[in-house]
Every structure is written in structure tokens, then in C-alpha cells.
Amino acid sequence: MGRALRLSAAAAAVVWSIFPIAMVVLSSFKPQRDIFAIPPQLVFAPTLENYVRLLAEWPAFLPNLLNSLIVTIGATLVTVLFSTLAGYVYARYRGRLLALSAFFMVVVRMLPPIVVTLPLFPLFSWLRINDTHLVLVILYAAFFVSLSTWIMRAFIDQVPRELEEAALVDGAGLFQVLRMVVLPLVTNGVIAAALFVIVYAWNEFIFALVFTTRVARTAPLVMSEMMSTTDGVDWGVLFAAATVQLAPVLAFILSAQRYVIAGLTAGAVKG
Incomplete structure (x- = not known):
């Protein structure tokens, strides 16, 4: 009875999660008149x-999708680099300053993104980097480096210190130890941290809305415009855009789902 209840609950959760995605994808292949037909047309x-x-009708969509790809790759590389270095420091060293910085990272991560944008907008305007890929890369990396750091710290904590000490005795420097000993052993953590950044950067809207106008606009901004046209929402086109925007990241996540689970459970069990 208990097993059947758990399976039923799991099945309900899966259906609840998949139904909106399936509806969007299927609707993108339907004629406009059949999208919201009652009863729903399952065979078409x-x-x-x-x-x-x-x-x-929306020629800017593909260039903006390319902008999303550029920004996502850049933010992921920057975040993984700095979070790996920071995660190593937090895993191997102790001190009041480190504890204070860790608390500050958590606090900043809890702030709504719009709170962060207000003081940064005039600064980036003065630096003349608004409406560039660089500004979005900086913002996304800064906003997500805290979570990625804790993911990397949890994985690096599981690497025996004796391996590093042996490498140091053999004459390796600190960065050589990190590159040749630690990094190969925490590859799963790097991929897990990268996946979280990819999902966030690919779908982020607020920063892109505030800090870009034309050159570096991302795909979510075009989709928001599709929902605010004076002629009403063309749901068929919107669902097609959503499917195109969803497909790459969904395929990537499904192919690397075990790393997502590893990232969510990192540090949960301490041996």
C-alpha cells in the first residue's frame, strides 16, 4: 500500500511537471484555431x-537566440572558473574573514534581482557596457557564483587532502595541485554547477530587460514582446518560439540529469 502510494505520488508529480511542456510543444504544431479548442484535440x-x-514575422528571434547562447556560454565559463577557485579556498582554509564573506554571498543571493539592478545601472552606463554581451555575462556570473561556490566546496571537501599533500611533496605548486589533482576528481561538480548556470542564464529576463536595448537582446525579451502586441497574442507563433527556446536546454539537461541530482545532493552525506 505504501509503495503504491509513493508511486502514485511520483507519477502525479511527473505528469504535473510534463503537462505544461507537452502542451506548449504540441500546440506549436497545431493551427491557430485548434490550439484552445474545447474539447482539446489530441489527434491532429x-x-x-x-x-x-x-x-x-519575428526575424530578430534567431539573432537574439544566438545572443542568449553567447551570454550563457560566457557566464557559465566565468562562473565555473571563479566558483571552483572559491570553493577550493572555502574547503581548505578557515578564518573569520572567509566566514564573513560566505555569509555575504548567501545574503546577496537572497536579494531579488531588481534590487541589484538599481545601483548597477548608472555604473554600467558610466562604463559604457550597457547593451553588450559582457554586461550580462558579468551580472549572471555574479548572481550565480555563490550557489556554484557551495556546490564546488561540497565536492572538493570529498577529495582527500593526502593527495594534495603528496603532490606538494613531489614539487607541484598550488595551481598545479588544483589543475592536476583536484579538478579531475571534481569533474561531476563542475558539470553540476555549470548546468545550474546554463538554465538560469538561458531563461533570465530581468537583467536582460534592464541592461539591453538592441544589440545584446536575448530570446526571452522577444517572447515577451510577442505577448504584448496590439493585435493580441498569436499563440501559435509564441508556442513555436517557446519550443525553439526550450529545446536546446531541455535536451542538455535530460542528457546530464545525473549531474543535476549530484549537485542537489552534494554534501548531503558525509563519509
């Missing part, structure tokens, strides 16, 4: 009409 002839209209 798929059409690419919505995708053709997406490219014709």
Missing part, C-alpha cells in the same frame, strides 16, 4: 505553419 495533423510565421 501537425503543421510547421507557426514556425514559418515565426521566422517571417
Whole structure:
């Protein structure tokens, strides 16, 4: 009875999670008149009409999708680099200053993004980096480096110190130890941290809305424009755009889901 209840609860959670995604993807292949038909049409002839209209009516979507890709890759590389170095420091060293900085990172992560944008906007305007890929890379990396640091710290904590000490005795420097001993053993942690950054950067909206206007606009901004047209929402085109925007990151997450689980459970069991 208990096992059946758990399986039922798990199945309900899966259906609850998958249903909105399935509805969006299926609706992107339906004619406009059939998207919200009552009763829903589960059997229909798929059409690419919505995708053709997406490219014709919203030519900026693909360039903005490329901007999303550039910013996501840049933010991921920067975040993983700094969070790995910071995670090593927090795992191997102790001190009041480190404890204070750790507390500060957690506090900053708890702030709503809009609170951070207000003081940064005039600064970035003065630096003339608004509406560039660089400004989004900096913001995304700064906003997510705290969580990534704690993920990396949990993985580095599991690396025996004796391995590092042996490398130091053999004449290796600190960065050589980190690159040749620690990093190969925490590859799963690096991938897990990168996955969280990828999902956040690919879908982020507030920073992109405030700090970009034309050159570095990302795909979520175009999709928001699709929902605010004076002629009403063209749901078929919007669902097509959502499917295109969702497909790469969803495929990536599904192919690396075990690393997501590893990141969520990192440090939960201490041996």
C-alpha cells in the first residue's frame, strides 16, 4: 500500500511537471484555431505553419537566440572558473574573514534581482557596457557564483587532502595541485554547477530587460514582446518560439540529469 502510494505520488508529480511542456510543444504544431479548442484535440495533423510565421514575422528571434547562447556560454565559463577557485579556498582554509564573506554571498543571493539592478545601472552606463554581451555575462556570473561556490566546496571537501599533500611533496605548486589533482576528481561538480548556470542564464529576463536595448537582446525579451502586441497574442507563433527556446536546454539537461541530482545532493552525506 505504501509503495503504491509513493508511486502514485511520483507519477502525479511527473505528469504535473510534463503537462505544461507537452502542451506548449504540441500546440506549436497545431493551427491557430485548434490550439484552445474545447474539447482539446489530441489527434491532429501537425503543421510547421507557426514556425514559418515565426521566422517571417519575428526575424530578430534567431539573432537574439544566438545572443542568449553567447551570454550563457560566457557566464557559465566565468562562473565555473571563479566558483571552483572559491570553493577550493572555502574547503581548505578557515578564518573569520572567509566566514564573513560566505555569509555575504548567501545574503546577496537572497536579494531579488531588481534590487541589484538599481545601483548597477548608472555604473554600467558610466562604463559604457550597457547593451553588450559582457554586461550580462558579468551580472549572471555574479548572481550565480555563490550557489556554484557551495556546490564546488561540497565536492572538493570529498577529495582527500593526502593527495594534495603528496603532490606538494613531489614539487607541484598550488595551481598545479588544483589543475592536476583536484579538478579531475571534481569533474561531476563542475558539470553540476555549470548546468545550474546554463538554465538560469538561458531563461533570465530581468537583467536582460534592464541592461539591453538592441544589440545584446536575448530570446526571452522577444517572447515577451510577442505577448504584448496590439493585435493580441498569436499563440501559435509564441508556442513555436517557446519550443525553439526550450529545446536546446531541455535536451542538455535530460542528457546530464545525473549531474543535476549530484549537485542537489552534494554534501548531503558525509563519509
